[in-house]
Amino acid sequence: MPPNAPPPSPPAAGVPDGSPLRIGGPIEPPEKTKNVLPVYPPEAKEAKIQGVVVLEIQVDSAGLVTDAKVIRGVDGLDDAARDAVLQWEFHPTLVNGRPVAIIMTVTVNFTLKNPDGNQQTTGRN
DSSP: OOTTSOOOOOOOTTOTTOOOEESBTTBOOOOEEEOOOOOOOHHHHHTTOOEEEEEEEEEOTTSBEEEEEEEEOOTTTHHHHHHHHTTOEEOOEEETTEEEOEEEEEEEEEEEOSTTOOEEEEEEO
16 A cells, blocks of 8 residues: 555454445344345256255345355256356345445256246346
8 A cells, every 4th residue: 555545444343354344233134135046047947956045145245146056056056056146136234323234145946837848037135
């Protein structure tokens, strides 16, 4: 840093090192502003694979999903769930009036609702 440069802004109060905060307690889940449903993989659809994929996501201070890790998966559906969740967007989470990065758990449900193969997929936070 040049000698005359101002010091960097401190992290948000309650965030000692600026690392993401886990949703819970006083930190409420953010509101999703962009939802992208997963594409049901054709192989999973043909094999009639259904289930719930649980992911841990990191959302930056602008509300963009920057990382998604499957913590409970379903063979054949994990990649589709992760691809969709990485496109989600949220209102930024505020702590003491400042936007902060967060970590939270979300689910993506894959359900074949009709014997003809029409599917229903949902994603929630």
